[in-house]
Amino acid sequence: MTQDTSSAVSAKNVEMQFGDFRAVKDASFELENGRFLTILGPSGSGKTTLLRMIAGFLTPTSGEIFINGQAVSAVAPYKRSIGMVFQKLALFPHMTAAENVAFPLKMRRFDARTIVDRVTEYLNLVRLDGLENRRINELSGGQQQRVAIARALVFEPDLLLLDEPLAALDRKLREEMQLEFRRIQKELGVTTINVTHDQREALVVSDQIIVMDHGQIQQDAPPTTMYRTPNNPFVANFIGVTNAFEGELVTRNDKSATGKFKGKELTGVLRSQSSDLKQGMAIRAAVRAEQIRIVSKTESLADVDADFEGTVVDVIFEGERLLYEINVPALGATPFRIFHHDQNDFATHELGKSVRIGWKCRDLHIFVAGTKGSI
Known part of the structure; x- marks a missing residue:
């Protein structure tokens, strides 16, 4: 099966069911050539199943996935031009770095006269020159x-898939x-799909992010759009630190709403577009x-539209910033979390x-309040 598309990867109404459990529900997306997509979500959200x-390791219960216009199910596994990096790297311990990188070239019967130069090129690309032996x-x-x-890139795949390859590394190295x-x-322009539960990683590396929860795509957008205009409370809370009441x-x-919160009216940007929204x-x-x-x-708060009194209940030093927890009785019992970045004013x-x-x-x-997801 093929489809007429300029997308590198597309999913059309994909579902995956294991017995009575629907791991992925009606997932659809498009990924353009040369773009970096991250599928982000908590454990059990369906992101790894989608990857x-x-x-091609799993066949959808329904729907179809296309790579360069051709259905994944129509291509034999050994003919798929896909490079993969897993959390467990599956490197061969008895081989050198160069031999590991050369392995997929030998398996694909590349001209032996070109292998050494190609391996050297890709070891240099990942800054391992001098460590090949x-x-x-x-x-x-x-x-x-x-x-x-x-090793995943040396045979120039059409698609690179990353399955939480950085999860086991310490924070600085990650x-x-x-x-x-x-x-x-960016240097190679290879179309890439990354799976992670690390929000910072998704924001740093991606051109496009898909957030999943309970098997469903909650939002599909560029990182800045995802962060600044979340579709629902789950996305707002999962990416970044968010206070809710x-x-x-x-x-x-069409664009804004005013609500009453414990007697005080506040106005904000309306993120739930529905004709059924009614007073109360x-x-x-x-x-x-x-x-x-x-x-x-x-002190007075300049240039704000809403302000409240509160009490500092905790101060957490995070290096580049302080995280304050503030009790705000007028907005409920849950403390507000606030970042403070002025390093000259930490005390x-x-x-x-x-x-x-x-x-x-x-x-x-x-x-x-009934929008998918929760805070």
């Missing part, structure tokens, strides 16, 4: 990751390798931690101190 269907156990974790990347993935992908709808128009309906509001201003109780708000917090209307997201 395995794209790879080391065995795998003589390489660091990050160097092993680079060997796996070079962040370094995220930048390496981005550099290599509940109220009831007062008025709405339960709504949920959300505002990101970095969008909230915080000052001492005696301003101490435990137990009264403060004022506030934000602009444009930074408050309002959803219908």
Whole structure:
């Protein structure tokens, strides 16, 4: 089966069922050539199952997946031009780095006269020049990751699939390798699909992000769109640190809504587009931690549309920023989490101190309380 499409990868109403359990539900998306897509979600969200269907390891219960216009199910596994890097790298310990990278070329019967030069080229690409004769156990974790990347790319696949390959690395090395993935992908222009539960990784490396939960695609968008205009409360909470509180709808128009929250009316951007929204309906509001201003109780909050009094209940030092937890009685019992980035002013708000917090209307997201996902 083929389809007329310019997309490198497309999924059409794909479902995967294991007995009575639907692991993936009616998933559809398009990925253009040369783009980097990350499928993001918590454990059990269906992201790895979707990747395995794209790879051809699983056959969808219904629907179809196409790579370069051809159905995955119509191509024999040994003919699929797909490179893969797994969390368990599956490198051959008895081989050197160069021998590992050469392996897929030999399996595909490349001209033996070209293999050495091609292996050298790809080891240089992943910055392992000079280490080609080391065995795998003589390489660091990050160097092993680079060997796996070079091996997946050396035969110039149409598609590169990454199944949480960085999950076992420590934070610093993981962040370094995220930048390496981005550099290599941009340099080669290979279409790439990455699966992860790491929100930072998705934002750093991707041109496009799909967020999944309970087998369903919750949103499919570029990173900036995903972060700034979440489709529903689940997406708002899963990417970034978000504060949420509940109220009831007062008025709405096409772009904004005003709600009543414990007696106080607040206006924000309406994220739930439905003609059924009516006055008195339960709504949920959300505002990101970095969008909230915080000052001492005696200071005034300039350029905000809503402000409240609160009390500092915790201060967490995270290196480049402080994370404040603030009790705001007017908005419920759950403390607000607020990021503070001014490194010259870190000691301003101490435990137990009264403060004022506030934000602009444009930074408050309002959803219908029954919207898919939860905060």
